[in-house]
Amino acid sequence: MSEKYREAGVNLEAGYESVRLIKDHVARTKVVGAMDSIGAFGGMFDLSLLKMEEPVLVSGTDGVGTKLMIAFEMDKHDTVGIDAVAMCVNDVLVQGAAPIFFLDYLAVGKNEPQKIEQLVKGVADGCVQAECALIGGETAEMPDMYNVKHYDIAGFCVGAVDKKNLLDGSKIEAGNVLIGLPSSGVHSNGFSLVRKVLLKDAKLDLHKAYDDLNGELLGNVLLTPTRIYVKAIKHLLGKVDIKGMSHITGGGFYENVPRMLKEGQGVSIDLTTYPRKPIFDFIAKTGDIPMKEMCNVFNMGIGFIMAVDKNDVEKVQSLLSEIGEESYVIGEVTNSGSVDLTW
Template sequence: MKNSHSESYAAAGVDVTAGYEAVERIKPMVESTYIPGVLGTLGGFGGMFAPDMAGMKKPVLVSGTDGVGTKLRLAQLMNKHDTIGIDCVAMCVNDIICGGAAPLFFLDYIACGKNDPVRIAEIVTGITEGCRQSECALVGGETAEHPGLMPDEDYDVAGFSVGIVDEEKIIDGKRLTEGDVLIGLGSTGVHSNGFSLVRKVFDIENADLTSPVEELGGKSLGETLLTPTRIYVKAVKALLKAGVDIHAISHITGGGFYENVPRMMTEGLTAQIKLDSFPRLPIFDLIEKKGGIPTRDMYNTFNMGIGMILALPAQQAAQALEILKAAGEQAYQIGQVVSGEAGVELV
């Protein structure tokens, strides 16, 4: 690497030496995520992982990919880049765990107008924290400079994760039945969805992002909106380890309740959710009020305080809530599965 430098490429806007500096800065953080199964080290052409499939009858790989979306603009406006990576990991691993799969590894892709090694390291700080929270390894990634395509200070972050589950333990809703209880896991806020609407409501380019806001308990608008997405992997794994028979899981992301909850339902069954069974976070009241947004649109866009919903047998509800509380989750019994074709009913 020491001999690698192109004056011509640098004149075109790409500084390869900045890329090498970024790799050196992030290497210790990446290695802090390593779990049994990681082969090799950072810098190879492909990330390698040898999964432990002992005891599995028919291992199934489950993958998920996503990005952070326009929440990135808020991070750029606040010049705070060390948490946005948690969102990127969360959006992938929270999807994977819906199928009962434990995430194994993660890879990221960062596109930027100009490679600033310090800023790249800040972004990767969040990515590695997200990997640690979800007990998966960061086995590789890519940082690409796009001069002329993106402004120097602009960047985008995306990634993907791969997990594993024994085929007979896949959570796919096939065992859903009328009378199953719905358990909601509390969110930390807006998470990483609906930010195009959020930015419009608050005129985010011109908003005061740092002053305390009474409606937000004294927190600033920027701090509240930038709160990272909650990662639910450890909590769901704790339930499965304890033998809780989870029948279906829905990750409440873009599209809110009306789009995501029906995805966990099977034909002839509907999730009936009681809106007074869980606290609605203040940020959503502020968005609805300031934007004049119809309540139905709020529940069709945002998570409204519930980031994940689990369906399980009624007789296991108390046990599940106890386990989730011990795992540090704010969990609520928010409804039940009933017969019907609507997919979801908010009552």
């Protein structure tokens, strides 16, 4: 026991207790290739077991952002770990890579083992949804850097894809159809604007239910975890020729869709072709935010987009229906060089 370290604000014993509490959560994320390495200096994964001819590793890292401020206010910590995983795995998925492992980084003002367990439970839940292994992580107790009730969580993901199956947008052509997969809500983007509009300016109550949100507590709606699209896309890969994909994160349609296109290409998207979660209209109405700005910040109800040949649309939607995934034809690729939205 280190009394001087405890006096400085770091409790080593709490750290050991946190590790003990999270072991079962880590264990349920194990997949083929994951090696027992929790507690070692580095997490290990046996790539040879994936049986790829020319494996290419695709990596991504991200955090949850100021959505965490909502979790602090609601004292609800079991879902933001899913967000941390989702923001990373959805990104590597865009290039056709299946996520294989994930590592998390958690910085806290005070190590509270039960809270750490809830956070890592969320990470493990996300890894199970993404069919990837949680092979390591770090919890840093940092008094004076963070308020004792605050923390930050971020993650790092690696995916793998056979080189011949790598998606780089080179196959996308004008006339390709855009199929959108619905989001669960705001996901983990734009929360600085969300908090300003709803909490600072309008002074709404996170613990109150609002009619415009179908009677749900505002805080719970905002904490709805980011959807993970791994199982849906893995169900399609190898069965249909996906030309390109885009994860609709911060920057909305205007910033993210062009990232899958070739020079000079654009898209035409109709936002009336799918049902939109009420939270988006609630934010826009409360903050008097123009629709164009909403579409440049939020996903507006579509979290992931695929470009496919028009002859493959029916097959894609049928395959997704088999596993209970909703999908919508929302537009097409053009040669306009711009993102043209209809609402």
